[in-house]
Amino acid sequence: MVGGVPVGGGAPVSVQSMLNVRTTDVDAALGQIHALAEAGAAILRLSVDTPADGEALREIAAASPVPLVADIQFDWRSALYALDAGAAAVRLNPGLFPAGGNELAEVASAVREHGAAVRVGANAGSIGEAAIRREVEKGLSRDEALARVLAEKTLEECEALEKLGVHDIKAALKCSSVPVTFRANLEFAARTDIPLHVGVTEAGTLRRGVVKSAAGIGALLLNGIGDTIRVSLTGDPIEEVRAGIAILESCGLRSAAPEIVSCPTCGRTGIDLPALVAEVEKIVEKLKAAQGDLKLRKIAVMGCPVNGPGEARDADLGLAGTRTGQVVLFRRGETLGAFPQEEGLERLRRLILESMDD
Ligand code: SF4
Numbered sequence: 633m634v635g636g637v638p639v640g641g642g643a644p645v646s647v648q649s650m651l652n653v654r655t656t657d658v659d660a661a662l663g664q665i666h667a668l669a670e671a672g673a674a675i676l677r678l679s680v681d682t683p684a685d686g687e688a689l690r691e692i693a694a695a696s697p698v699p700l701v702a703d704i705q706f707d708w709r710s711a712l713y714a715l716d717a718g719a720a721a722v723r724l725n726p727g728l729f730p731a732g733g734n735e736l737a738e739v740a741s742a743v744r745e746h747g748a749a750v751r752v753g754a755n756a757g758s759i760g761e762a763a764i765r766r767e768v769e770k771g772l773s774r775d776e777a778l779a780r781v782l783a784e785k786t787l788e789e790c791e792a793l794e795k796l797g798v799h800d801i802k803a804a805l806k807c808s809s810v811p812v813t814f815r816a817n818l819e820f821a822a823r824t825d826i827p828l829h830v831g832v833t834e835a836g837t838l839r840r841g842v843v844k845s846a847a848g849i850g851a852l853l854l855n856g857i858g859d860t861i862r863v864s865l866t867g868d869p870i871e872e873v874r875a876g877i878a879i880l881e882s883c884g885l886r887s888a889a890p891e892i893v894s895c896p897t898c899g900r901t902g903i904d905l906p907a908l909v910a911e912v913e914k915i916v917e918k919l920k921a922a923q924g925d926l927k928l929r930k931i932a933v934m935g936c937p938v939n940g941p942g943e944a945r946d947a948d949l950g951l952a953g954t955r956t957g958q959v960v961l962f963r964r965g966e967t968l969g970a971f972p973q974e975e976g977l978e979r980l981r982r983l984i985l986e987s988m989d990d
Pocket of ligand 1: 895896897898899900901902934935936937938939
């Protein structure tokens with residue numbers, strides 16, 4: 633469990649993201665948390681580096697609708713105050729713990745005391761060259777060697793925590809290369825049933841990042857691997873959540889219904905169709921994030937009366953523009969009337985809500 637969210641053991645795969653505002657800016661952090669949760673993020677991570685971050689986290693965690701993972705990178709002591717402030721989990725960077733010291737045991741004891749979880753994992757960037765070379769000398773390619781060392785290091789870290797009595801663990805094996813990420817996760821999953829958080833790290837800007845993440849995360853999910861996912865993008869984390877949900881839908885792990893169909897627009901279009909479709913998508917996304925599957929197969933949003941009403945009639949619900957800039961509303965073949973664009977949209981929203989009670 634990460635807070636109230638089950639991870640692994642057959643629980644639905646959940647979507648994660650990370651805040652990109654300062655943790656000490658409590659209002660900005662909470663604003664982003666609410667927006668991301670509304671978009672469908674089940675677990676959110678935020679950075680905790682200083683005691684001031686810890687104090688802010690106390691306020692943020694108390695008001696957050698989703699469990700928070702504190703990302704600890706520079707000082708292991710941050711894990712202690714993050715747990716005390718209400719983090720549901722801490723992400724530990726193993727490089728923080730001096731070999732032979734008692735620091736990891738101290739953090740493990742705080743984790744147990746707070747009933748929290750730990751995310752551990754190696755990052756390709758932190759793997760020593762010597763370990764990779766040893767595997768290459770055994771005949772593996774460099775990518776295979778890196779994947780093997782990533783899997784082994786992560787497993788060692790998990791075992792060290794288990795020995796200290798921490799059992800709510802999830803692992804993440806991160807690399808910016810899709811083939812290495814895929815192979816490392818496959819190796820890890822073959823050796824343990826510890827839940828996996830999967831993603832391709834430093835994936836890039838929107839288009840490249842989504843494609844890389846879809847390839848890497850999608851391949852793993854289709855192999856039955858992955859319990860939480862994160863699409864890493866350089867940009868707005870809302871896009872990470874949207875892409876994550878789309879990947880789950882594409883892999884058949886979450887219902888993709890309702891399908892929203894829209895025409896390509898042409899010289900006959902008398903309404904602002906792209907804006908209208910974007911609004912309908914937003915309504916559907918929000919309702920799905922809040923209430924799960926909608927009982928609708930298809931919603932049609934069409935530009936004009938040529939193909940519009942026909943396509944719209946074939947859908948559970950639909951809108952088609954008129955030459956005078958109005959929209960005609962349809963429900964399962966029945967015409968409900970023509971309305972100004974705003975009103976038509978509001979009526980459609982209410983019909984979508986009503987369909988959930990059918
Ligand atoms: Fe053009 Fe109408 Fe067809 Fe849309 S439905 S592409 S507006 S003819």
